[in-house]
Amino acid sequence: MRVVIAGYGNVGRELGILLxxxxxxxxxxxxLEIMVAGVVxxxxxxxxxxxxxxxxxxALVAADWPSNQALPEGAEPFSGDALALIQATLLQSSVPAxxxxxxxxxxxxxxxxALSYCRAAIAHGMHVVTxxxxxxxxxxxxxxxxxxxxxxxxxxxxxxxxxxxxxxxxEFTLPATEISGIRAIIxxxxxxxxxxxxxxQDFAETVRRAQAIGIAEAxxxxxxxxxxxxxxxxxxxxxxxxxxxxxxxxxxxxxAERMRAMVAxxxxxxxxxxxxxxxxxxSAASGIRARVALEELAIDDSLASIGQGKAxxxxxxxxxGDLTVIEGPGSPRQTAxxxxxxxxxxxxxxxxxxxxxxxx
Amino acid sequence: MRVVIAGYGNVGRELGILLxxxxxxxxxxxxLEIMVAGVVxxxxxxxxxxxxxxxxxxALVAADWPSNQALPEGAEPFSGDALALIQATLLQSSVPAxxxxxxxxxxxxxxxxALSYCRAAIAHGMHVVTxxxxxxxxxxxxxxxxxxxxxxxxxxxxxxxxxxxxxxxxEFTLPATEISGIRAIIxxxxxxxxxxxxxxQDFAETVRRAQAIGIAEAxxxxxxxxxxxxxxxxxxxxxxxxxxxxxxxxxxxxxAERMRAMVAxxxxxxxxxxxxxxxxxxSAASGIRARVALEELAIDDSLASIGQGKAxxxxxxxxxGDLTVIEGPGSPRQTAxxxxxxxxxxxxxxxxxxxxxxxx
Numbered sequence: 001m002r003v004v005i006a007g008y009g010n011v012g013r014e015l016g017i018l019l020x021x022x023x024x025x026x027x028x029x030x031x032l033e034i035m036v037a038g039v040v041x042x043x044x045x046x047x048x049x050x051x052x053x054x055x056x057x058x059a060l061v062a063a064d065w066p067s068n069q070a071l072p073e074g075a076e077p078f079s080g081d082a083l084a085l086i087q088a089t090l091l092q093s094s095v096p097a098x099x100x101x102x103x104x105x106x107x108x109x110x111x112x113x114a115l116s117y118c119r120a121a122i123a124h125g126m127h128v129v130t131x132x133x134x135x136x137x138x139x140x141x142x143x144x145x146x147x148x149x150x151x152x153x154x155x156x157x158x159x160x161x162x163x164x165x166x167x168x169x170x171e172f173t174l175p176a177t178e179i180s181g182i183r184a185i186i187x188x189x190x191x192x193x194x195x196x197x198x199x200x201q202d203f204a205e206t207v208r209r210a211q212a213i214g215i216a217e218a219x220x221x222x223x224x225x226x227x228x229x230x231x232x233x234x235x236x237x238x239x240x241x242x243x244x245x246x247x248x249x250x251x252x253x254x255x256a257e258r259m260r261a262m263v264a265x266x267x268x269x270x271x272x273x274x275x276x277x278x279x280x281x282x283s284a285a286s287g288i289r290a291r292v293a294l295e296e297l298a299i300d301d302s303l304a305s306i307g308q309g310k311a312x313x314x315x316x317x318x319x320x321g322d323l324t325v326i327e328g329p330g331s332p333r334q335t336a337x338x339x340x341x342x343x344x345x346x347x348x349x350x351x352x353x354x355x356x357x358x359x360x
Numbered sequence: 361m362r363v364v365i366a367g368y369g370n371v372g373r374e375l376g377i378l379l380x381x382x383x384x385x386x387x388x389x390x391x392l393e394i395m396v397a398g399v400v401x402x403x404x405x406x407x408x409x410x411x412x413x414x415x416x417x418x419a420l421v422a423a424d425w426p427s428n429q430a431l432p433e434g435a436e437p438f439s440g441d442a443l444a445l446i447q448a449t450l451l452q453s454s455v456p457a458x459x460x461x462x463x464x465x466x467x468x469x470x471x472x473x474a475l476s477y478c479r480a481a482i483a484h485g486m487h488v489v490t491x492x493x494x495x496x497x498x499x500x501x502x503x504x505x506x507x508x509x510x511x512x513x514x515x516x517x518x519x520x521x522x523x524x525x526x527x528x529x530x531e532f533t534l535p536a537t538e539i540s541g542i543r544a545i546i547x548x549x550x551x552x553x554x555x556x557x558x559x560x561q562d563f564a565e566t567v568r569r570a571q572a573i574g575i576a577e578a579x580x581x582x583x584x585x586x587x588x589x590x591x592x593x594x595x596x597x598x599x600x601x602x603x604x605x606x607x608x609x610x611x612x613x614x615x616a617e618r619m620r621a622m623v624a625x626x627x628x629x630x631x632x633x634x635x636x637x638x639x640x641x642x643s644a645a646s647g648i649r650a651r652v653a654l655e656e657l658a659i660d661d662s663l664a665s666i667g668q669g670k671a672x673x674x675x676x677x678x679x680x681g682d683l684t685v686i687e688g689p690g691s692p693r694q695t696a697x698x699x700x701x702x703x704x705x706x707x708x709x710x711x712x713x714x715x716x717x718x719x720x
Contacts, residue, residue, distance in 0.1 A: 025536050029535075029536065030535075163679070163680055164683060165534070165683075168533040172528070172532035172533055173528040173529055174525070174701075175389075175700075175704040175705075176386060176700060299659070299665070300665055302686050302688075305660055305662055305664060319378070319523070320523055320694055320697050321687075321689060321690075321693070322687075322688025322689075323685070324684075325685055326684035327681075327682075328681045329682075333679070333681070334679075337537075337679040340679070341534075344535040352712055
């Protein structure tokens with residue numbers, strides 16, 4: 001499998017490390033050899049492999065590009081964007097790269113430039129694995145039908161809760177199951193700040209701390225106002241519950257001011273959480289109601305113990321009742337794992353290979 | 361797919377209801393038609409279908425056998441045990457039943473009679489789906505290699521946490537992942553009683569209540585002393601972590617007396633839980649250490665909020681860090697779902713069909 005990577009920040013580097021680490025396992029378990037045909041970034045330029053076989057993950061990790069200026073061995077500089085890279089790998093060899101890994105910095109409101117990259121890759125007959133929420137929240141159906149017409153796959157486990165099985169949990173472990181609703185804590189910044197406030201910490205201080213450890217943006221309002229969670233919950237509603245909504249249709253009842261007031265007023269034994277939820281509602285035009293709101297949770301609620309660094313999703317199903325999945329402290333490695341899981345699924349499905357067999 | 365069912369209590373009846381409910385979905389999504397070729401029970405006798413096609417799930421539900429004395433339409437009485445039933449379905453038609461669903465009352469220490477039924481089904485070229493812990497805890501490897509030699513599958517999702525994806529979570533959503541340890545709350549009776557004690561309820565009263573709602577046995581000591589959890593954790597260690605231990609090798613540090621003492625002594629903000637755990641330990645002969653013990657958990661531990669009726673498992677992995685799955689109140693329907701999920705997996709894998717596609 002030859003991949004091209006658009007965007008190479010923390011997640012890209014962790015992906016390189018994970019791919020290098022798992023070379024023997026991928027070969028032995030899945031007969032899968034993943035080689036990198038090229039990388040482009042917005043700020044650091046890019047490179048393509050000189051040979052059609054691509055660059056091995058270990059060479060990627062050894063080069064430590066772009067921290068180190070030198071390119072990986074066997075690579076030559078490439079100055080275009082992902083669209084140019086997709087073209088280049090098409091021209092360069094008789095076999096184009098098989099997969100675009102789309103992890104470039106992207107505007108979650110427009111989905112760009114990731115959305116254009118995804119469209120181009122599909123049009124050129126490449127599978128797409130993305131960790132970018134925007135393209136999937138805005139254009140899931142369009143991308144899926146373009147991919148189906150071209151005989152390729154679009155996968156995106158890492159768009160919600162890093163690599164935690166959410167899409168894959170539903171697709172692979174809940175057969176013949178209808179998901180009637182979900183509740184989730186899926187915005188790290190809001191949860192960090194609310195958890196801090198609950199512990200009695202000062203609001204401004206908690207925000208600064210979240211910024212210092214890199215989970216909050218300079219302007220955290222996209223998180224506190226529910227935009228980030230709304231984009232993620234749109235993906236869940238559209239992909240797992242058959243809806244067709246846009247992030248702008250998600251009702252948002254959350255902001256910094258309300259956080260402070262509600263935490264201060266919360267009765268003992270209760271915590272305030274930013275909860276994203278979807279329920280079926282036949283009276284709504286879209287058939288569902290999606291919402292991101294501050295909620296007061298009793299301490300025995302499975303979502304109440306989701307502290308700083310954690311995330312969780314609860315599925316209401318017709319077969320399994322309630323099922324909750326909690327992610328321990330998330331990091332770029334988890335996001336990289338979601339991408340790897342998607343690559344393996346694409347490999348399995350293209351080769352007709354069964355799932356990982358339980359270790360016997 | 362023609363199935364025979366050994367044991368037909370609450371889980372069997374819920375399975376019938378679920379199969380009947382999901383007929384259109386199974387047909388449309390998976391091209392799967394499940395028919396019942398026969399049922400045997402210890403106390404209520406049994407029946408076989410008169411025709412080789414078997415009895416439709418709806419007819420099973422309509423008959424409400426054995427509550428109602430009348431057999432399902434198209435069935436005739438059968439008086440043997442599961443071994444005789446397996447033989448009978450072999451003789452009765454040119455195509456033997458494809459799958460034994462093994463849910464008969466079984467001694468968890470010996471695994472019998474379930475283990476003999478599983479062995480016989482495999483020997484006759486039938487797949488096995490079981491919700492019985494005993495056979496898997498005692499003979500996982502033996503059954504898997506017999507099944508592999510015969511070209512059939514043995515699946516057992518419902519042996520741990522009803523139908524909650526545990527085995528399937530690892531097999532289908534955690535590719536290229538090493539599970540380095542687990543912690544779990546997997547004994548309903550102990551958790552019910554400990555949660556009651558924590559709420560200040562009287563021990564004897566809590567036990568009586570657990571017995572009244574049917575989760576505790578007349579003698580709850582198999583649960584309180586950790587035997588039930590030890591059997592389940594043996595399955596987890598052997599199947600998901602490559603160990604080869606017996607339930608008797610699981611260290612147990614839990615009983616009624618310690619429960620009372622530890623709950624009374626627990627500091628504020630802490631709860632006592634019966635935690636089953638497995639860690640890798642290269643100094644142990646088996647390569648792992650498995651234990652069921654009473655532990656004092658801080659309130660922000662993901663396992664601390666697992667109250668009455670719930671169960672949970674936490675995986676420590678090399679790719680996803682910590683991942684916790686919580687089951688909401690469990691019931692026979694959840695166990696039936698695990699069996700259905702296993703039947704669908706067997707169907708998919710025998711027909712080379714891909715997984716459930718995400719609802720687009």
